[in-house]
Amino acid sequence: MSVLILAEHDGHHIKQSTRQLVTAAGAWQQDVHLLLVGGDLSAVVDEAAAIAGVSRVLRVEAPHLTHVLAEDVAAALLQNAAGYSVILAAHSTLGKGALPRTAALLGVGMVSDVVSIQAPDTYVRPTYAGNVLATVKNAHALQVVSVRTTAFTPAANAGVAEIVSAAVPAPFGKARWVSEHKTVSERPELATASVVISGGRSLGEQFNPLLDPVAKKLNAAIGATRACVDAGFAPNDLQVGQTGTVVAPDLYIAIGISGAMQHLAGIKDSKVIVAINHDPDAPIFKHADYGLVADLFQAVPALDAALAAG
Numbered sequence: 279m280s281v282l283i284l285a286e287h288d289g290h291h292i293k294q295s296t297r298q299l300v301t302a303a304g305a306w307q308q309d310v311h312l313l314l315v316g317g318d319l320s321a322v323v324d325e326a327a328a329i330a331g332v333s334r335v336l337r338v339e340a341p342h343l344t345h346v347l348a349e350d351v352a353a354a355l356l357q358n359a360a361g362y363s364v365i366l367a368a369h370s371t372l373g374k375g376a377l378p379r380t381a382a383l384l385g386v387g388m389v390s391d392v393v394s395i396q397a398p399d400t401y402v403r404p405t406y407a408g409n410v411l412a413t414v415k416n417a418h419a420l421q422v423v424s425v426r427t428t429a430f431t432p433a434a435n436a437g438v439a440e441i442v443s444a445a446v447p448a449p450f451g452k453a454r455w456v457s458e459h460k461t462v463s464e465r466p467e468l469a470t471a472s473v474v475i476s477g478g479r480s481l482g483e484q485f486n487p488l489l490d491p492v493a494k495k496l497n498a499a500i501g502a503t504r505a506c507v508d509a510g511f512a513p514n515d516l517q518v519g520q521t522g523t524v525v526a527p528d529l530y531i532a533i534g535i536s537g538a539m540q541h542l543a544g545i546k547d548s549k550v551i552v553a554i555n556h557d558p559d560a561p562i563f564k565h566a567d568y569g570l571v572a573d574l575f576q577a578v579p580a581l582d583a584a585l586a587a588g
């Protein structure tokens with residue numbers, strides 16, 4: 279029996295989440311296969327085959343898969359699921375869309391957002407916005423599991439997996455890709471950045487003018503609270519937290535953020551948390567490794583000037 283991983287890529291490179299999934303798959307001590315779905319996989323198959331621990335790459339390639347829909351990805355998993363004991367995906371937009379559908383079509387239950395694999399059928403997953411870690415057991419012979427990839431280290435390169443063409447599903451047909459609007463940013467990707475600087479609604483219209491220069495100097499991704507996004511000071515894709523992106527950087531800097539549990543749910547795996555807030559009783563300070571009680575409109579320019587001075 280083997281583990282089948284739904285690989286994530288952008289058509290040019292394999293995403294770090296795929297490498298983290300390979301590490302997670304090691305818990306089953308079985309062969310690990312990657313399923314790559316796309317319109318043109320020529321740029322990514324070799325990179326996938328080089329990941330240490332992967333023994334086979336299944337290539338599901340067709341023009342209608344250029345812009346993948348959850349329905350088509352689920353069909354690809356379904357068509358290639360025979361012989362596997364585990365189907366694994368990231369708890370990402372792709373995984374959240376495709377995996378529950380796959381499990382339902384296979385007639386099995388799934389376990390989502392796993393942060394630790396205790397045994398081949400037993401998992402730890404956060405619940406109640408990360409305030410409780412539940413240990414759950416999945417009774418099905420076929421384990422369908424999505425993992426919080428930030429909880430696993432990325433697998434390195436060292437492998438030489440075989441690459442095979444796999445069954446291509448017929449187009450789902452009832453949904454179609456229309457267009458996409460990508461945010462072009464010079465900043466690192468929020469979910470995988472090693473430094474993240476986030477702002478709350480108290481930054482107001484100064485969100486970008488204050489955070490951009492510091493983020494640039496630290497090569498940091500920029501995040502925001504939901505209150506900040508809802509107020510229109512930051513775009514939706516910057517939201518960090520329970521209903522936004524979950525981050526686990528080496529350094530998380532929270533500027534003018536109260537520390538609501540829904541925000542903390544998305545940052546608690548950060549290695550070091552630094553908070554700047556003018557309220558000494560702000561809940562964020564209970565979770566911060568370093569805290570500065572100060573007005574952010576003075577502290578952030580001072581931080582920027584200190585970084586510029588080297």
Ligand code: FAD
Pocket residue numbers: 477478479480502503504505506517518519520521522533534535536537538539540541544554555556557560572573574575
């Ligand atoms: P506030 O709570 O208003 O805090 C502002 C902070 O800024 C305060 O601590 C204040 O002391 C400080 N401050 C003000 N002025 C200054 C100054 N000049 N200098 C220094 N400090 C200053 N939130 C998320 O972030 N992510 C989520 O994913 C998310 N999901 C949610 C899901 C649900 C179902 C619900 C109900 C809520 C969710 N929320 C989420 C919202 C969350 O509960 C909080 O409302 C939100 O995180 C608060 O954002 P904030 O810290 O920017 O604002």
